[in-house]
Amino acid sequence: MPMGKVYLVGAGPGDPKLITLRGLEALQRADAVVYDRLAGPQLLSRIPDHVERIYVGKRPDRHTMKQEEINQLLVDLALQGKTVCRLKGGDPTVFGRVGEEAGLLKQNGISYEIVPGITSAIAVPAYAGIPVTHRELASSFSVVTGHESPDKLDRTIHWDKVTNATGTLLFLMGVAKIGYISEQLIKHGRSPKTPVALVRWGTRAEQATLVGTLEDIEQKVREADFQPPAVIVVGDVVKQREELQWIEKKPLFGRRILVTRSRSQASELADRIDELGGEPYEFPVIETRLPEGPEAVAAIESALQEADSYDWVVLTSVNGVEFFFRWLETTGTDIRRFHRAEFAAVGPKTAEALKKRGISATALPEKFLAEGLLESLAQRVQAGQKALLPRGDLARDVLPRELNALGLETVSLDVYETVPAGRHDEFLLELLQDGGIHAVTFTSSSTVTNLMEALRRMGAESPAELLAGAAVACIGPITAKTAEEHGLRVTAVAEESTIEGLIQSLIEATNERR
Numbered sequence: 001m002p003m004g005k006v007y008l009v010g011a012g013p014g015d016p017k018l019i020t021l022r023g024l025e026a027l028q029r030a031d032a033v034v035y036d037r038l039a040g041p042q043l044l045s046r047i048p049d050h051v052e053r054i055y056v057g058k059r060p061d062r063h064t065m066k067q068e069e070i071n072q073l074l075v076d077l078a079l080q081g082k083t084v085c086r087l088k089g090g091d092p093t094v095f096g097r098v099g100e101e102a103g104l105l106k107q108n109g110i111s112y113e114i115v116p117g118i119t120s121a122i123a124v125p126a127y128a129g130i131p132v133t134h135r136e137l138a139s140s141f142s143v144v145t146g147h148e149s150p151d152k153l154d155r156t157i158h159w160d161k162v163t164n165a166t167g168t169l170l171f172l173m174g175v176a177k178i179g180y181i182s183e184q185l186i187k188h189g190r191s192p193k194t195p196v197a198l199v200r201w202g203t204r205a206e207q208a209t210l211v212g213t214l215e216d217i218e219q220k221v222r223e224a225d226f227q228p229p230a231v232i233v234v235g236d237v238v239k240q241r242e243e244l245q246w247i248e249k250k251p252l253f254g255r256r257i258l259v260t261r262s263r264s265q266a267s268e269l270a271d272r273i274d275e276l277g278g279e280p281y282e283f284p285v286i287e288t289r290l291p292e293g294p295e296a297v298a299a300i301e302s303a304l305q306e307a308d309s310y311d312w313v314v315l316t317s318v319n320g321v322e323f324f325f326r327w328l329e330t331t332g333t334d335i336r337r338f339h340r341a342e343f344a345a346v347g348p349k350t351a352e353a354l355k356k357r358g359i360s361a362t363a364l365p366e367k368f369l370a371e372g373l374l375e376s377l378a379q380r381v382q383a384g385q386k387a388l389l390p391r392g393d394l395a396r397d398v399l400p401r402e403l404n405a406l407g408l409e410t411v412s413l414d415v416y417e418t419v420p421a422g423r424h425d426e427f428l429l430e431l432l433q434d435g436g437i438h439a440v441t442f443t444s445s446s447t448v449t450n451l452m453e454a455l456r457r458m459g460a461e462s463p464a465e466l467l468a469g470a471a472v473a474c475i476g477p478i479t480a481k482t483a484e485e486h487g488l489r490v491t492a493v494a495e496e497s498t499i500e501g502l503i504q505s506l507i508e509a510t511n512e513r514r
């Protein structure tokens with residue numbers, strides 16, 4: 001068997017977008033991914049389903065894997081011929097024990113690559129508005145470990161030299177030793193008034209910052225019960241934070257928000273959450289695909305054969321548009337065969353999707369499928385006309401009913417079907433249990449139903465209880481009703497049933513909770 005290869009990859013400090021292109025490539029090509037607690041869970045969702053995931057971090061119910069065991073694991077996986085991605089928080093060479101891992105690989109003749117990452121030492125202060133250097137305040141910085149016991153610390157750290165060697169000092173793994181560290185720095189000549197900041201879980205939803213001075217920081221840490229992991233910044237650059245903090249000012253900062261729509265649709269919502277400073281957690285519970293049953297396919301084929309008989313083609317969603325065109329392609333139907341038909345689009349996004357295909361459609365208001373629609377249709381259609389309605393298999397039957405009532409002949413076509421998705425996700429369960437998901441978004445009734453089912457499949461006895469700590473935001477009243485039927489307490493309903501409307505309601509809902 002050919003030997004595998006190991007990529008020792010820096011995952012960055014937590015924000016999944018802070019991985020390098022090379023790192024992401026290694027992650028997506030791997031047969032096995034070995035990771036621990038500092039690698040952000042959202043990165044793992046980018047891994048294809050078939051890839052083996054091996055968690056080697058701390059866990060309450062099992063013993064923590066020793067470094068030697070991890071080294072050996074990497075060797076074993078590579079000997080099985082696998083391409084391995086060893087994902088490490090921050091940069092793998094900064095207190096990442098990459099030397100030991102690469103060392104054993106080398107001894108075993110296994111090839112490896114080191115893919116640098118953005119180290120928390122620099123990125124975490126930056127997310128708190130603290131630059132590690134500054135033209136007037138600090139012309140150098142050093143990164144120091146604080147992990148060891150004080151006597152060992154003293155052997156590895158020459159306080160007399162470290163204290164004044166650089167303008168800024170950055171300590172990793174130092175929260176528990178903050179008292180000792182400040183004491184040493186004062187003893188060796190730093191002013192007790194030197195500003196200090198501790199930034200916990202930087203770049204993630206849990207990001208929190210505590211500011212003090214060398215003389216009072218220990219007490220502040222104790223009073224606030226400030227927990228690791230954190231980067232400790234010592235030096236005048238800390239003052240910059242007052243002016244430069246940025247992400248903390250965004251409306252969704254500190255909120256981790258569950259996005260349940262299908263993978264292909266999730267990104268728009270996730271991107272908006274990200275832009276607004278929140279942390280989207282994508283957990284698609286729906287997938288859309290071409291219908292597979294022979295009956296469904298036959299129905300589509302025969303409807304498309306009669307393309308020139310329609311007076312209207314009414315599309316109700318972006319998915320509808322996409323799949324309609326996919327069917328034109330698979331069946332070799334030329335769009336010009338719909339020469340008699342006028343195209344109508346429900347909602348601005350649907351109209352936009354048609355426009356991209358070169359079709360200017362009659363826009364129908366989205367708000368809301370029932371009443372508004374009938375009025376606007378009545379002015380446009382005539383009795384006796386024939387309408388094609390390409391849509392998903394879950395689409396509601398309001399539209400055909402209304403059109404029938406106006407005397408039209410309608411052909412409803414299921415051009416795509418939605419199937420439940422949602423694979424086992426231990427991280428998500430953990431986050432839900434610990435209150436780490438602050439809001440849940442639902443963009444359709446089926447996202448509600450499917451999430452509840454997925455959680456039950458993952459072992460949750462009462463999914464509604466599990467979600468009770470999170471704000472629940474729904475795209476519209478029908479979705480909200482479904483959520484309530486499942487025992488959820490709906491916090492916000494979008495005024496306008498669009499992603500932007502949902503985002504607005506989310507901002508209001510999360511602000512109320514603060």
Ligand code: SAH
Pocket residue numbers: 013014038088089090091092093094095096118119120121124171172173174199200201202203204228229230231232
């Ligand atoms: N290789 C990593 C550091 C590993 S040591 C890197 O380059 O970032 C682990 C320490 O890193 C933690 O104890 C903490 O001090 C720091 N750290 C890592 N990620 C962090 C984060 N998101 N927020 C705050 N500190 C972090």
